[in-house]
Amino acid sequence: MGALGAQGMQTDPWFDMYLCARDPVVLNFNPFISLNxxxxxxxxxxxxxxxxxVVSSIKFLNSLKNEFLRPDIYYVNPKWSQSRFFKNFIRLLPTSVSWYGAYMVNAYPLDMSQYKRLFNSSRIPKLNKDELFTDECGRHLLVMRNGHFYVFDVLDPIGNILHPSEIQAQLIYILQDADRLPEFPLCYLTTEDxxxxxAVRQQLLEAGNEDNLQKIDSAVFCLCxxxxxxxxxxELSHCMLHGHGFNRWFDKSFSLIITSDGTAGVNFEHSWGDGVAVLRFVNEVYRNSTRHPAIVPHSSPPALSATRCERLEFKxxxxxxxxxxAARMKFKETNEKLSVRMFEFRKFGKEFLVxxxxxxxxVFQLACQITAYRQFGKIISSYEACSTAxxxxxxTETIRPTSILTKQCSRAFVEERSKHSVAELRNxxxxxxxYHRRLQLEAALGRGFDRHLFALxxxxxxxxxxxxxxxxxxxxQKLNHIILSTTYLIQRAVVEIIDEIKDEFPTIIGLQQSNQEIVPILQASRSVVASAFSSSPGVRVIxxxxxxxxxxxxxxxVLQPQIVQHFAxxxxMSHRLLKNVNIPKQPLYKNQGRTFSLFDVISYPAKTALTSIMCASYAALIYVAVSINTVLGKIKNIVEEKASRENTKNEEEKDVFAKYEDLASYTVPSPEKQVFSEFPVDSTKSSIHILHSALDQDTVLSSGN
Structure with missing residues (x-):
């Protein structure tokens, strides 16, 4: 069974596995991500x-809806990820053949089907099997404070974002209005099995709460x-993982949590997707909100009409x-059994190991295995998630970190340390x-055995x-009784600008020093080029x-629609040929039920070759157009630079003459007020912390990228 076929075959059953699980989603399934x-x-x-x-999140939503969001792509050669030529080339290709263009440079698009349920989605509880609900028309935000529900529109009918100061005013009103807890916090119901x-939700519907539940389920997302x-x-882990229960709607696709001191995090429901989409969302929202904040501190919100923000009242x-x-008591008892400890290893990190x-x-997985062996005196069933996007x-596919090699190494470190030299341990x-790299590669390529057996x-x-x-x-049974569950996130976390360029500081300084010597030469060369292309022959060339x-x-x-038609x-034709070829004991030309002619069989190779030639021609034409446009852009910049220098020189000469003419009346101008950047660069590293709960021992469900 091919890897691709296995993935396609297990899609619906994989959703069913999540949706048919009857355990509470909180603690058993919902992971969290906390932001710095x-x-x-x-x-x-x-x-x-x-x-x-919130504003940055809605920007992400609009980019996703309008198909402006940069695709998830795995680059074998990372330099292509920053190549403007590659981006322009792919942009000009028709959708039906764009994958082949990416394949030419070893760039592989990743599946982004999970993104469609990131917003306006909820998990609806049903007997025996839940349902996933998405309403792309929803324009309102769900805000929770002290167990109370509020909704207000953050988008207008054509998709424009509500002004940030108005959003700020709505949130201030909510904080002032929800000053005490309700007697019966409805959110505890989402922590039940x-x-x-x-069953209780059905009672809520029968009691006349259908409109309120619809507004909760269709909200863009939930802000807590x-x-x-x-x-x-x-305390941060407990807050983001489960909180006090009364201020979370755990069925929402994701909830953005903001504490009193501004600490932020995301708790997301796991059935609709894994960490791939959520981590991309968190990274980009963090980056946008810190680099391009919508509002600044001490900004005054406009006068607010409280009628625009609706408080949901339930019967x-x-x-x-x-x-x-009953749900509140059960939730409290469960939380008392939960123990969370955070550990950060600082002696060395990724760079040293590489x-x-x-x-x-x-190395991390081996450390976990050695720790478990030291604690239990034996190896235990372990799980690591690997994305198959x-x-x-x-x-996801499962990586099984436990092996004969890790068992031998664990025993050597724990029980036989004196019997082995440092060189032997290092070996x-x-x-x-x-061996672990091999397991990672097999899992990422769909060659793991867990999902294959799951499908069978x-x-x-x-x-x-x-x-x-x-x-x-x-x-x-023992293999699937998971005791140690892990997730390794290889996608880079949110970082500040200073972190992205700090490693290049020596190179930048060196370039600045050497540029002082070669700038006159470069300017002279650019001037010659600008003069050449400004002449009459140069204009003709351009x-x-x-x-x-x-x-x-x-x-x-002209070729684009023809290529698409030929591919179709x-x-x-290939479907018809394969269908008839698979009919047993019949020559290809004598199939009684055939739906094609002999001409189809003969012409298929010719049509394939013709289509290939058309694709190659199309790619060559696009390449020529993009290359020429790049050259013309550089020529334009050189000519404009020369013109700018000449204008600056003329203005300076005019200023000199004006100074001598007005010397008698010349006065020293007052010093201008020095302007500082409103957003100073901070060199503090940013990172995200992730915790995945794995209380479900039979089938561990943790996201992984």
Missing amino acids: PDPKEAYNSQVVRATNL RNTWA LDNISPKNDT LNDSIQSAIN KQKLSPDA AFKHGR MIDECSK KHLSVSRGDPMPELFLDSAY NGLNRISTSSKSVAK ELNT
Whole structure:
């Protein structure tokens, strides 16, 4: 079974596995991501940071809806990720063949199907199997404060974002209005097991709360304004993972949480997607909100009409109130059993391990295995998630960190330390690293065995066949009783500008020093080039290049629909040919039920070759047009630079004459007020902290990129 086929076959069953699970989503499924504070301290007030993050989130939503969001692409050669030529080349290709253009430079688009459920989505509790709900028309934001629900529109009917100062005013009103807890906080119901919550939700609908629930489910996302300030990482983890329960709607696709001191994080429901989409969203929203804040501290919001912000009031009968109290007690008891400890290793990191030619993830996994062996005296079933976004609708594949090699290494470090030299221990670590890299590669390429067996098991059940003995074997049961669950996030976390360029400081300084010597030479060369292209022959050359570029674009525009049509014809023809070829014991030309002629068989290779030639021609034309436009742009910059220098020189000469003419009346101007940047660069590193809960022992569901 091919890797791609396996991924396609398991998509629906994988959703079903999540949606059919009856355990509460909180603690069992919902992960969280916490953001570092804004590097500018004044921007960390609750209202200011909430407003900036909301505005940046809506910008991300609009970019996604209007298809302006940069695609997720894996670059074998990272230099192409910053290549303007590559971006322009891919942009001009038709959608049907753009993948082939990316393949030419070893750039592989990743699946982004999860993004469509990032906004305006909720998980709806149903008996035995939940449903995923998405309403792309929703324009309102759900805000929670002290267990109260508020909604107000953040987008107008044509998609424009509400002015940031108005959003700020709405949030200030909510903070002032929700000054106490409700007697029966409805949010506790989302912490219940799914069948219980489904039954109570039906009671809510019958009691006349359908409109309110619709507004919650269709909201762009949920903003939780908490009335607490975490004092350390442990309190922060508890806050983002579950909070007090009354100020979270755990069924929303994601909830943006802002505490009283401006600490921010995201808690997201796991069935619709993994960490790929959420981490991309968090990174870009953090970057945009800190570099381009929508509001500044101490800004005065406009006068607000409270009628624009609606507070949702629910009708609760005695049965619903009893269910809320029961859910509250159960939630409290569960949280008391939960222990969270944060640990940050500082002795060395990724850069050191890479220099030692070791995989950072492999070393981390080996450290976990050694720790578990020291704690339990044996190896334990372990799990690491690996993203399979390279495949259509790909979710995750399992990496099994536990192996014979990690067992030998763990035993050597824990029980046989004196029997092995440092060189021998180092060799064991190297072997573990190499093997783990192999497991990573196999999982990323869809060659892991866990999802393959998952799909085969589903096929057996769906056909009504007896369960294969493999899945009943005690070894298989033990393998899937996960005790140690991990997720390794390889995507770069949000960082400040200073962190992105600090490694280039020596190069920049060196260039600045050497540029002082070569600037006159460069200016002279540019002047010669500018003069050449400003002459009559130069103008003709430029016009010729421009005509070639225009002609290339025109021909490419004519070829584009023909290429698309040829691909469609070849696709249809290949399906017919394959269908008839698979008919047993019939010569190809004698198939009684054939739907094609002999001419189709003969012409198929010719049409394939013709389509290939057209694609190559199209790519060549686009390449010529983009290259010429790049050259013309550089020529234009050189000519404009010369003209600018000449204008500056003339203005300076005029100023000199004016000074001598007005020398008698010349007065010294008052010094101008020095202007400082409003957003100073901060060199503090930013990072994100991620915690995945893995209380479900039979099937661990943790996101991974």
